[in-house]
Amino acid sequence: MAVExxxxxRKTWQTLASIKTGVVLLILVVIFSAVGTIVLQRPVxxxxxxxxxxxxxxxxxxxxxxxxxxxxxxxxxxxxxxVSLCIVAASIERFPNAWRHFSRPYKYADEGFRRALHPQxxxxxxxxxxxxxxxxxxxHAIGFKPERVVREDHFSIFAERNRISxxxxxxxxxxxxxxxxxxxxxxxxxxxxxxxxNEGETTSSVELRDGSTRTLPFSIRCYEARQENYKDGTPxxxxxxxxxxxxxHEVLKKExxxxxxxxxxxxxFYQSSFGFNGNVQKLVLEASPTAGSGENKEITFALNDMATxxxxxxxxxxxxxxxxxxxxxxxxxxxxxxxxxxxxxxVNVNSTGKAFDIWLPAMEGVAENAQAPYQFKPKDxxxxxxxxxxxxxxxxxxxxxAGVVLMGLGLGFVFYVVHMRFWVVPVRDTRTGxxxxxxxGSANRNRDAFEQRFNDLVAKLETELKKSVAMPSVxxxxxxxR
Amino acid sequence: MARAKAxxxxxxxxxxxxxxxxxxxxxxxxxxxxxxxxxxxxxxxxNLLYAALIFYxxxxxxxxxxxxxxxxxxxxxxxxATWAGLxxxxxxxxxxxxxAGHPPFASVYEMLLSFVWTLAVLTxxxxxxxxxxxxxxxxxxxxxxxxxxMQLLRSEVHPLVPALQSTWLHVxxxxxxxxxxxxxxxxALAMMFLIQDRMKTETFLAVTSACTVAIYAGILTRFEQWGxxxxxxxxxxxxxxxxxxxxxxxFVTIPDLGWLMMxxxxxxxxxxxxxxxxxxxxxxxxxxxxxxxxxVSILLQVMALVMFLIRARDERYPSLDAEGLFTxxxxxxxxxxxxLVGGVFISLLYLLLLWRRPDLERLLPNADNxxxxxYKTICIAFPLLTLMIAAGAYWANQTWGSYWSWDPKETWxxxxxxxxxxxxxxxxxxxxxxxxxxxxxxxxxxxxxFTFFGVTYLLPGMHAYA
Numbered sequence: 047m048a049v050e051x052x053x054x055x056r057k058t059w060q061t062l063a064s065i066k067t068g069v070v071l072l073i074l075v076v077i078f079s080a081v082g083t084i085v086l087q088r089p090v091x092x093x094x095x096x097x098x099x100x101x102x103x104x105x106x107x108x109x110x111x112x113x114x115x116x117x118x119x120x121x122x123x124x125x126x127x128x129v130s131l132c133i134v135a136a137s138i139e140r141f142p143n144a145w146r147h148f149s150r151p152y153k154y155a156d157e158g159f160r161r162a163l164h165p166q167x168x169x170x171x172x173x174x175x176x177x178x179x180x181x182x183x184x185x186h187a188i189g190f191k192p193e194r195v196v197r198e199d200h201f202s203i204f205a206e207r208n209r210i211s212x213x214x215x216x217x218x219x220x221x222x223x224x225x226x227x228x229x230x231x232x233x234x235x236x237x238x239x240x241x242x243x244n245e246g247e248t249t250s251s252v253e254l255r256d257g258s259t260r261t262l263p264f265s266i267r268c269y270e271a272r273q274e275n276y277k278d279g280t281p282x283x284x285x286x287x288x289x290x291x292x293x294x295h296e297v298l299k300k301e302x303x304x305x306x307x308x309x310x311x312x313x314x315f316y317q318s319s320f321g322f323n324g325n326v327q328k329l330v331l332e333a334s335p336t337a338g339s340g341e342n343k344e345i346t347f348a349l350n351d352m353a354t355x356x357x358x359x360x361x362x363x364x365x366x367x368x369x370x371x372x373x374x375x376x377x378x379x380x381x382x383x384x385x386x387x388x389x390x391x392x393v394n395v396n397s398t399g400k401a402f403d404i405w406l407p408a409m410e411g412v413a414e415n416a417q418a419p420y421q422f423k424p425k426d427x428x429x430x431x432x433x434x435x436x437x438x439x440x441x442x443x444x445x446x447x448a449g450v451v452l453m454g455l456g457l458g459f460v461f462y463v464v465h466m467r468f469w470v471v472p473v474r475d476t477r478t479g480x481x482x483x484x485x486x487g488s489a490n491r492n493r494d495a496f497e498q499r500f501n502d503l504v505a506k507l508e509t510e511l512k513k514s515v516a517m518p519s520v521x522x523x524x525x526x527x528r
Numbered sequence: 529m530a531r532a533k534a535x536x537x538x539x540x541x542x543x544x545x546x547x548x549x550x551x552x553x554x555x556x557x558x559x560x561x562x563x564x565x566x567x568x569x570x571x572x573x574x575n576l577l578y579a580a581l582i583f584y585x586x587x588x589x590x591x592x593x594x595x596x597x598x599x600x601x602x603x604x605x606x607x608x609a610t611w612a613g614l615x616x617x618x619x620x621x622x623x624x625x626x627x628a629g630h631p632p633f634a635s636v637y638e639m640l641l642s643f644v645w646t647l648a649v650l651t652x653x654x655x656x657x658x659x660x661x662x663x664x665x666x667x668x669x670x671x672x673x674x675x676x677x678m679q680l681l682r683s684e685v686h687p688l689v690p691a692l693q694s695t696w697l698h699v700x701x702x703x704x705x706x707x708x709x710x711x712x713x714x715x716a717l718a719m720m721f722l723i724q725d726r727m728k729t730e731t732f733l734a735v736t737s738a739c740t741v742a743i744y745a746g747i748l749t750r751f752e753q754w755g756x757x758x759x760x761x762x763x764x765x766x767x768x769x770x771x772x773x774x775x776x777x778x779f780v781t782i783p784d785l786g787w788l789m790m791x792x793x794x795x796x797x798x799x800x801x802x803x804x805x806x807x808x809x810x811x812x813x814x815x816x817x818x819x820x821x822x823x824v825s826i827l828l829q830v831m832a833l834v835m836f837l838i839r840a841r842d843e844r845y846p847s848l849d850a851e852g853l854f855t856x857x858x859x860x861x862x863x864x865x866x867x868l869v870g871g872v873f874i875s876l877l878y879l880l881l882l883w884r885r886p887d888l889e890r891l892l893p894n895a896d897n898x899x900x901x902x903y904k905t906i907c908i909a910f911p912l913l914t915l916m917i918a919a920g921a922y923w924a925n926q927t928w929g930s931y932w933s934w935d936p937k938e939t940w941x942x943x944x945x946x947x948x949x950x951x952x953x954x955x956x957x958x959x960x961x962x963x964x965x966x967x968x969x970x971x972x973x974x975x976x977x978f979t980f981f982g983v984t985y986l987l988p989g990m991h992a993y994a
Contacts, residue, residue: 076943080939080940087934117934117939238929305926307926307929318928438929438930440930446921450921450922454918457911461911
């Protein structure tokens with residue numbers, strides 16, 4: 047029983063670690079992600095839009111299977127977990143071998159290895175030592191650091207470069223796991239919401255994506271928010287001056303713009319929109335009496351304020367419409383965007399009890415501007431704004447960025463760093479008894495370029511050998527004398 | 529000199545024809561250019577693009593001529609023309625950059641501008657460094673289609689909306705353009721590998737026919753009853769498409785054009801039918817029918833293109849969704865237009881292969897080399913794709929407060945990445961070489977194209993800029 051169980055586990059493990067499983071899982075991920083981009087997704091799409099796009103039955107089925115929110119459905123997350131597991135298993139299965147390769151480099155080329163290696167070459171030499179010295183010089187010349195390997199009774203040479211390249215693949219896979227891990231952390235502990243803040247207001251509650259509210263342990267205050275436009279009227283820049291209030295004092299102040307958020311205790315505030323909140327902070331008017339006499343008067347008031355024009359007359363700022371249209375003697379609010387603004391004032395004459403509807407600008411059939419005892423000229427208008435902030439908390443994002451950097455590094459090692467090795471072994475022909483230097487090389491990728499390098503090395507070595515032969519014949523004589 | 533050439537090329541009727549057509553195109557464009565020069569202001573962007581178009585078209589014709597005749601001197605002139613086109617293109621990019629005050633990556637128009645530029649650069653690199661001389665036969669038509677599309681798209685300089693004012697925009701889009709151009713190159717190389725690998729000409733016919741069938745099937749999704757064809761309406765004053773509501777375009781119906789497209793679909797599908805019959809009956813003569821059908825289909829495709837050009841150009845048509853007549857414009861239908869042009873090119877490429885296969889094989893590097901260069905280009909494309917996605921994620925995190933939102937563009941970028949990751953794994957661990965690898969590279973490029981164009985126009989999402 048225990049044996050069977052162990053066998054089953056082993057079998058599962060091997061299935062997980064196989065490249066076939068990996069490919070099948072990846073194909074599944076691809077298919078489901080593609081479906082997720084074609085079927086409209088909640089909550090990005092409004093419920094009404096969903097109802098328009100699909101019939102009720104279809105929508106019910108799609109909802110039940112989770113196809114309307116693929117990327118948060120349990121089976122998609124399970125799939126991603128399986129992919130992660132597969133990467134882990136495949137890496138564990140293959141890693142020890144690679145690690146052995148990496149931590150204990152193969153330095154002495156034995157006979158079997160020498161026979162199979164390509165590229166390789168043999169050059170005749172007069173004796174071992176001068177050959178090895180020449181090889182060391184040649185290796186130095188092409189930028190390698192040769193080391194002498196002692197094996198039983200003789201020396202050989204090993205030189206390598208960029209051993210880290212062997213680890214590149216594992217670095218990439220580890221970085222993928224880091225990214226997944228960060229994503230999962232954010233999926234569980236992260237949140238996202240939105241916050242609309244009027245100028246001058248302070249709040250600590252954020253409306254989350256799912257409609258619930260979250261209260262922050264500090265509050266955020268907006269001092270001022272503005273939009274700057276290009277000449278053609280399209281928005282150029284939104285900015286808001288924000289402050290973080292913790293307890294009773296401000297701990298942080300920052301002017302944020304799109305692409306440059308405010309961050310406080312892991313909570314990020316992004317500028318996402320800007321708008322007019324329907325309030326008028328200040329309206330400045332010049333009032334002049336209709337009946338000639340009397341001087342002009344400048345009045346300043348906010349919405350719903352009352353101002354006195356003379357002992358008998360008052361004016362009330364009754365209404366402000368950011369974008370108006372007139373139809374059938376009625377003034378309509380076309381939108382809440384600032385487009386075609388109109389101010390509605392009511393002038394009251396106490397003695398007669400008469401009231402006049404003043405519209406700025408004057409609209410025919412609606413406004414009673416001409417009959418009123420005062421005429422008004424707008425001088426200045428200051429509107430209230432709100433700033434639209436996105437708020438998010440992503441505790442896992444640093445893991446994700448670490449993963450991204452690591453992946454960049456890993457891919458660099460995988461594709462652009464070549465592990466190159468050279469072995470130089472002095473050999474002796476058993477029949478003729480002549481000495482020769484065996485040189486072999488190997489590279490884990492880009493083999494043509496490596497072969498070029500190998501030929502360079504051989505050429506360098508040959509010139510080095512010639513040099514040592516051409517040198518004073520003292521050496522040879524001493525050898526002979528011995 | 530001319531006589532010597534004629535002696536080298538005894539059966540040169542097809543050759544002369546193609547070269548003459550190429551020269552004719554260049555001549556016409558040159559005359560147009562002269563008119564522009566006469567009107568004064570020479571160094572504006574439109575004219576620079578026009579110049580680029582002329583040179584690219586000339587280069588394309590010469591590459592084609594080289595592909596057909598194998599005359600070495602053509603390729604010299606072709607790469608000279610490519611250099612000239614690249615120069616004009618560079619000037620256009622610089623001009624745009626100067627005018628807009630930001631690198632040209634902010635709209636589909638500007639991205640096409642950069643894409644064509646990168647493609648021309650890569651073509652020259654592939655030619656000089658890797659000795660793939662006929663690559664221009666594939667890439668230059670793509671560049672030409674790109675420049676023609678640019679003429680139709682909105683080209684006014686738009687100031688950057690707040691979300692796009694970031695250095696990361698430039699990093700992200702530069703990487704995307706480089707990656708996509710590298711993918712395009714790997715695709716062209718994979719195709720050449722298949723030629724060199726002695727893949728059957730019939731298989732190519734099946735593939736090219738399937739491509740054109742897909743194009744016309746796609747166009748016919750706009751088929752309207754009584755044989756009309758629905759095309760997007762265009763507001764000439766706003767220079768934009770007309771929207772009924774958010775994301776819903778207004779379509780107008782061009783009468784009878786649907787029938788023509790239907791007929792063309794039948795004819796472009798017929799080689800497939802003939803091939804099938806040939807397979808079943810093991811009858812070689814049916815294959816000749818298939819080849820003749822390709823001929824007929826080219827004529828019909830050209831006719832469909834011409835009819836579309838004539839009828840969809842600033843004329844007024846009724847719509848099913850709204851009262852009255854609305855104008856349409858070529859600019860409103862860039863994908864139908866590029867589909868039609870692309871179909872003609874694909875069929876022409878097949879004819880080139882059919883007629884001059886031995887010459888092509890002689891001119892290309894050997895199959896092993898092509899396979900290796902394809903792999904190398906993907907080794908360049910893949911890290912670029914990775915960095916592109918990473919830069920995009922970082923930028924999204926700064927702008928929207930989330931590094932990954934499963935937006936369709938993001939998701940498809942990830943799918944592209946996965947497909948190429950699959951290619952690399954299969955190659956390294958399973959030793960996939962040759963044909964299977966080439967198919968994979970072709971699939972990868974198809975996904976890239978969908979990510980680049982398809983997602984923007986077909987799927988909803990917040991990557992609305994491009």
